[in-house]
Amino acid sequence: MPHETTHTSRTAGLPALLKTALVNALIALVLFSLMVGVRTEAGSSGQLTYWTRFGEVAALVAAVFSGSIVIELLRQWIGSTGAEKLVPSAVQHGMSFVGRYLAPALLFFTLLVPVIFYDQRYILDLGILVLTYVMLGWGLNVVVGLAGLLDLGYVAFYAVGAYSYALLATNFGWSFWICLPLAGILAAFWGVLLGFPVLRLRGDYLAIVTLAFGEIIRLVIINWQSLTGGPNGVSGIPRPTFFGIPLDNSDDGLAAKLGIEYSPTHRIVFLFYLILALALLTNWVTIRLRRLPIGRAWEALREDEVACRALGINTTTTKLTAFATGAMFGGFAGAFFATRQGFISPESFTFQESALVLAIVVLGGMGSQLGVALAALAMIGGFELFRGLETYRMLVFGMAMVLIMIWRPRGLIGHRAPTVYLTKAQAISSDLVKEGHG
Amino acid sequence: MDYFAQQLINGLVLGSIYGLIAIGYTMVYGIVGMINFAHGDVFMIGGFIALITFLILVSLGLTAIPVILLLVLLVSMAITALYGWTIERIAYRPLRHSFRLAPMLSAIGMSFVLTNYSQVAQGARVKPIPPFITGGYTLHESQDGFVIQLSNIQIMVVVTTIVLLAIFTWLVSRTRLGRDMRACEQDQTMAALLGVNVDRTISMTFVIGAALAAVAGLMYLLYYGLVDFFMGFVAGIKAFTAAVLGGIGSLPGAMLGGLAIGLIETFWSAYFSVEYKDVAAFSILIVVLIFMPTGLLGRPEVEKV
Numbered sequence: 001m002p003h004e005t006t007h008t009s010r011t012a013g014l015p016a017l018l019k020t021a022l023v024n025a026l027i028a029l030v031l032f033s034l035m036v037g038v039r040t041e042a043g044s045s046g047q048l049t050y051w052t053r054f055g056e057v058a059a060l061v062a063a064v065f066s067g068s069i070v071i072e073l074l075r076q077w078i079g080s081t082g083a084e085k086l087v088p089s090a091v092q093h094g095m096s097f098v099g100r101y102l103a104p105a106l107l108f109f110t111l112l113v114p115v116i117f118y119d120q121r122y123i124l125d126l127g128i129l130v131l132t133y134v135m136l137g138w139g140l141n142v143v144v145g146l147a148g149l150l151d152l153g154y155v156a157f158y159a160v161g162a163y164s165y166a167l168l169a170t171n172f173g174w175s176f177w178i179c180l181p182l183a184g185i186l187a188a189f190w191g192v193l194l195g196f197p198v199l200r201l202r203g204d205y206l207a208i209v210t211l212a213f214g215e216i217i218r219l220v221i222i223n224w225q226s227l228t229g230g231p232n233g234v235s236g237i238p239r240p241t242f243f244g245i246p247l248d249n250s251d252d253g254l255a256a257k258l259g260i261e262y263s264p265t266h267r268i269v270f271l272f273y274l275i276l277a278l279a280l281l282t283n284w285v286t287i288r289l290r291r292l293p294i295g296r297a298w299e300a301l302r303e304d305e306v307a308c309r310a311l312g313i314n315t316t317t318t319k320l321t322a323f324a325t326g327a328m329f330g331g332f333a334g335a336f337f338a339t340r341q342g343f344i345s346p347e348s349f350t351f352q353e354s355a356l357v358l359a360i361v362v363l364g365g366m367g368s369q370l371g372v373a374l375a376a377l378a379m380i381g382g383f384e385l386f387r388g389l390e391t392y393r394m395l396v397f398g399m400a401m402v403l404i405m406i407w408r409p410r411g412l413i414g415h416r417a418p419t420v421y422l423t424k425a426q427a428i429s430s431d432l433v434k435e436g437h438g
Numbered sequence: 439m440d441y442f443a444q445q446l447i448n449g450l451v452l453g454s455i456y457g458l459i460a461i462g463y464t465m466v467y468g469i470v471g472m473i474n475f476a477h478g479d480v481f482m483i484g485g486f487i488a489l490i491t492f493l494i495l496v497s498l499g500l501t502a503i504p505v506i507l508l509l510v511l512l513v514s515m516a517i518t519a520l521y522g523w524t525i526e527r528i529a530y531r532p533l534r535h536s537f538r539l540a541p542m543l544s545a546i547g548m549s550f551v552l553t554n555y556s557q558v559a560q561g562a563r564v565k566p567i568p569p570f571i572t573g574g575y576t577l578h579e580s581q582d583g584f585v586i587q588l589s590n591i592q593i594m595v596v597v598t599t600i601v602l603l604a605i606f607t608w609l610v611s612r613t614r615l616g617r618d619m620r621a622c623e624q625d626q627t628m629a630a631l632l633g634v635n636v637d638r639t640i641s642m643t644f645v646i647g648a649a650l651a652a653v654a655g656l657m658y659l660l661y662y663g664l665v666d667f668f669m670g671f672v673a674g675i676k677a678f679t680a681a682v683l684g685g686i687g688s689l690p691g692a693m694l695g696g697l698a699i700g701l702i703e704t705f706w707s708a709y710f711s712v713e714y715k716d717v718a719a720f721s722i723l724i725v726v727l728i729f730m731p732t733g734l735l736g737r738p739e740v741e742k743v
Binding site for chain 1: 473513524533554558564566671686716717725732
């Protein structure tokens with residue numbers, strides 16, 4: 001195939017290797033010459049000044065030169081041994097054994113996290129963040145992974161849920177447990193509202209409409225200042241209560257009622273189990289729905305819309321239910337987000353968030369529940385590793401997205417269990433799963 | 439009426455810039471079938487390179503504005519085109535035969551890389567330049583003193599767009615490269631069998647798209663007098679919207695969609711509210727797509743039964 005001609009040949013000699021590296025270095029020199037080599041800055045009077053940074057350019061070009069030699073050598077070495085042989089068969093066998101028990105083990109570990117890391121608030125907070133994305137990923141998985149509808153504006157429903165809870169709780173003083181279902185219902189309603197115009201659209205037209213929808217919701221939130229507080233957001237959102245009992249150090253707080261000493265960690269632990277429960281609810285509902293006619297209709301829609309219609313499946317309700325279900329879970333996650341933060345603003349609901357959640361779903365392997373959870377852990381947890389490098393964080397994140405896609409375009413978990421089977425459940429390779437144009 | 443005419447001029451100028459970016463989206467979509475999410479950032483890079491080249495040329499003591507403009511245009515087009523070529527090589531070519539969502543996600547990743555690369559390299563603050571091309575013509579003055587202005591920059595933007603479009607149309611319909619591009623658009627495998635170098639054709643598509651985006655970046659810099667690292671995202675979505683509105687894959691459609699989005703945005707800001715101009719543009723996109731699911735000039739998709 002033509003795409004294999006990127007590099008001269010698999011067993012290129014040293015001269016060819018150097019030539020490739022030299023060409024790459026030259027390209028890098030041109031690319032970085034102005035953007036990195038000349039730094040501009042606006043002075044106090046608005047006058048632009050610039051200074052040169054040839055050292056940085058030289059370092060980058062040298063890095064590209066040596067990097068392309070290393071990559072080419074690695075490619076030759078792996079090419080001759082074969083990627084499969086790098087991992088001995090015993091290990092591969094063990095991996096598949098581990099794979100079977102990974103999900104229960106992971107769940108067990110997650111349940112124990114607040115016990116093990118009780119004193120480490122940072123790890124608990126990170127756990128809550130990861131679980132929020134696991135839930136969002138599972139919610140979007142219904143729309144993208146199961147129904148094959150490409151949704152680039154998922155964060156809109158997250159925003160609707162968050163603002164629903166924030167406004168209902170601050171204006172009417174309703175408790176979290178009343179607002180949570182309401183936030184889900186409102187988000188599902190918006191999901192249906194978005195579903196209607198896109199019923200006739202296919203593929204990439206669907207992608208741009210969902211993207212536009214996400215932007216519309218964000219822009220309305222920013223500009224409808226009287227309702228949403230505009231860019232300042234909503235603050236003073238009430239904290240969740242343990243079914244009416246506040247988690248604080250007052251006399252009617254949970255700690256006082258149980259007769260134990262109050263600690264702020266109680267609230268964090270409670271939030272941890274709350275989002276874990278919400279995420280597991282999402283997972284459970286998804287797995288149950290997949291076995292029902294509606295879930296199988298989603299998967300049929302993803303594989304072939306025309307065949308779906310020929311079989312008498314009502315594509316209108318199928319699409320609308322997929323959007324509504326996904327949106328509802330997004331709404332739940334949003335309500336949780338609002339109560340955890342105590343403050344929300346439009347900045348939390350940008351396209352970047354939608355792309356992040358979509359990346360989690362695709363990286364996990366479309367339709368694989370375990371894959372989505374692992375991808376959320378890898379992406380959000382991995383993202384935290386770079387907290388020290390503030391400005392380079394998104395740069396590294398974007399590069400990781402590109403590299404992972406090239407390495408595993410089908411996601412981390414390439415196999416998954418079938419929804420229905422005749423006698424024996426055989427793993428389906430994700431290569432067989434259509435991406436859907438529904 | 440005068441106010442309307444003035445807004446019409448402003449809208450056409452903005453629409454020309456969007457149209458130039460939209461062509462890059464539509465070309466790549468037509469041939470490779472992917473949404474190049476990083477294209478908006480390529481436009482932003484083009485704007486930055488133009489700004490830096492301006493600064494260097496001015497500090498070298500050049501004063502002849504036409505010479506400066508021409509040099510800036512050439513440098514910006516050349517380097518931005520190389521960016522387009524490199525992006526295709528690194529992020530899209532290895533995924534060309536992969537499933538549909540993979541190149542899209544790697545494009546989104548590339549967009550993050552480019553945005554943050556510019557922020558790291560050039561800082562987060564807005565970079566203004568002093569007005570370079572001044573002056574203009576007064577077309578009409580009404581009794582109550584309202585003047586319809588046509589500035590030199592506006593003339594330049596529209597004229598450049600028309601000239602580029604003419605060159606581009608000639609390229610696609612008359613040259614060997616254009617024929618190869620149209621062949622790849624129809625059927626890549628068949629084109630390869632008939633001796634078309636598919637790899638090179640796709641690379642050239644990215645190069646041309648990036649070069650046009652660089653021109654749009656330069657026009658934006660001259661017209662608004664500033665660049666910043668985040669401008670690629672907003673302009674990118676607008677241009678993408680324009681491409682879809684016109685019917686993605688259709689070149690005249692991209693230009694028409696660009697003009698439509700520019701006009702909608704300008705008129706909405708002029709007569710209703712500035713805050714909701716983007717909401718208006720996106721809402722009209724949704725409304726148009728409800729009634730014409732493949733855009734204004736798009737061909738209906740054939741369903742295999």
